[in-house]
């Protein structure tokens with residue numbers, strides 16, 4: 336990474352930890368990462384996991400001379416958290432990862448005329464395998480855009496959007512998406528156990544199946560539908576399983592689940 340500015344994380348929970356892990360894994364200097372969190376346990380855990388980062392309970396200390404402030408608190412506490420950041424200089428880039436909170440609302444809470452990137456990363460960022468959607472408001476200049484691009488690209492795939500509303504769809508797809516895949520892993524493991532495998536073996540096979548399928552889909556020029564067809568021998572076993580999924584309405588269920596997530600993102604933005 337060329338950008339060597341200090342990054343301050345406000346909130347050091349799951350998502351901040353994932354981004355910090357990804358950044359350090361990409362070579363970003365730990366000493367240039369500061370995190371503030373009111374939880375003693377959270378600070379102790381971060382300091383242990385990421386030696387060299389600066390942890391503090393004081394948001395004002397964390398943001399001192401930071402070029403980028405990553406807002407990684409829950410949407411429900413964003414208004415009160417942002418309020419105490421109003422005195423920050425106008426040169427600072429704010430990078431919010433909060434679900435649902437629009438840049439316009441955040442700008443208002445931060446005192447107005449702020450450079451804001453609203454991003455929706457996901458937890459595989461921890462190992463540099465994240466998938467992030469991002470939107471920059473009109474106040475973000477070229478240097479700040481490059482800074483956000485560096486930070487988010489360091490932790491995985493990054494897609495920029497011109498239309499901020501797309502971020503609620505990104506939240507429903509890739510933001511929450513790892514949880515859907517983990518649920519599938521749980522179900523595959525349980526299914527394997529039901530069929531007589533021991534739990535450890537079933538989990539190992541389930542995880543490698545999801546990993547292998549994802550890598551194959553990413554590295555192949557063929558669509559997931561084509562790759563699926565290659566597994567599905569006519570008159571074979573997969574065909575029977577897929578019939579159960581289709582008649583059970585799996586596609587519709589996934590669409591409904593994503594719709595519920597997107598709705599919740601919009602609600603969180605309205606609170």
Ligand SMILES: NC(=O)C1=CN([C@@H]2O[C@H](COP(=O)(O)OP(=O)(O)OC[C@H]3O[C@@H](n4cnc5c(N)ncnc54)[C@H](O)[C@@H]3O)[C@@H](O)[C@H]2O)C=CC1
Pocket residue numbers: 345346347348349350351371372373374377394407408409410412415416432433434455456457458510511
């Ligand atoms: N967990 C995930 O997979 C993803 C989360 N997000 C977003 O990231 C944000 C954080 O989510 P998580 O990390 O999952 O939550 P979390 O609960 O793990 O972390 C939030 C942290 O903020 C701290 N905090 C609370 N008030 C604070 C304050 N005033 N100043 C500083 N720190 C404060 C809490 O002690 C906690 O450690 C949310 O807005 C969420 O929408 C976005 C993408 C994915």
Ligand SMILES: O=C(O)[C@@H]1CCC=N1
Pocket residue numbers: 434506510511
């Ligand atoms: O569940 C949530 O609200 C957050 C946003 C996307 C993933 N986790």
